[in-house]
Amino acid sequence: MGSFLDDAGRDGGIDVHLRADHRRLAELLAGLDTARPRERTEHLREFARELVSHEVAEELVVYPVVRRQSAEAARICDARLGEQAEAERHLDKLGRLAPGTVEFEQELAQLRVDVLEHAELEEQSVLPLLAVLAGPDREMLARRYVRARSLAPTHPHPAAPDRPPGNVVIGPVAGLFDRLRDALGSGA
Numbered sequence: 641m642g643s644f645l646d647d648a649g650r651d652g653g654i655d656v657h658l659r660a661d662h663r664r665l666a667e668l669l670a671g672l673d674t675a676r677p678r679e680r681t682e683h684l685r686e687f688a689r690e691l692v693s694h695e696v697a698e699e700l701v702v703y704p705v706v707r708r709q710s711a712e713a714a715r716i717c718d719a720r721l722g723e724q725a726e727a728e729r730h731l732d733k734l735g736r737l738a739p740g741t742v743e744f745e746q747e748l749a750q751l752r753v754d755v756l757e758h759a760e761l762e763e764q765s766v767l768p769l770l771a772v773l774a775g776p777d778r779e780m781l782a783r784r785y786v787r788a789r790s791l792a793p794t795h796p797h798p799a800a801p802d803r804p805p806g807n808v809v810i811g812p813v814a815g816l817f818d819r820l821r822d823a824l825g826s827g828a
């Protein structure tokens with residue numbers, strides 16, 4: 641018999657989507673290691689699309705709900721969002737480097753560590769805070785998350801509101817986030 645989290649997963653709750661995304665990101669990272677040089681850029685593009693849309697959807701839909709639970713939950717959100725911002729900075733830098741150079745490989749190695757460690761910490765610290773929500777709330781979050789992910793930008797947004805405290809937004813990204821929030825509405 642599964643754990644409480646497994647039980648939560650079977651009703652189609654938000655944790656199923658987050659775990660599946662993390663698995664997909666880990667697979668894409670592993671694929672980057674074995675990809676032929678010519679295929680690497682496209683592979684990296686796909687990884688970037690998956691990572692950024694996953695993170696933006698989490699920032700818009702998941703973290704605000706978790707943050708409201710308690711001061712400790714808010715502290716956890718700040719830590720996790722800081723990690724996401726760091727990974728995106730590496731991704732942004734990677735996109736401007738030539739594959740195969742020493743700098744590229746160093747950034748890629750750091751990005752891999754950032755993403756995998758962050759995903760594990762998120763599963764350990766954030767998913768339990770989602771598991772305490774009622775089933776219908778988890779399902780509603782899942783629907784909003786899927787919708788946000790489909791609308792999210794697909795390139796790094798290092799100036800976006802994922803840096804703690806997460807409320808200073810400047811420039812065109814702010815408009816993008818506003819439009820996404822409007823598109824999601826309250827019951828999307």
Ligand SMILES: [Fe+2]
Pocket residue numbers: 658662694698759762
């Ligand atoms: Fe995540």
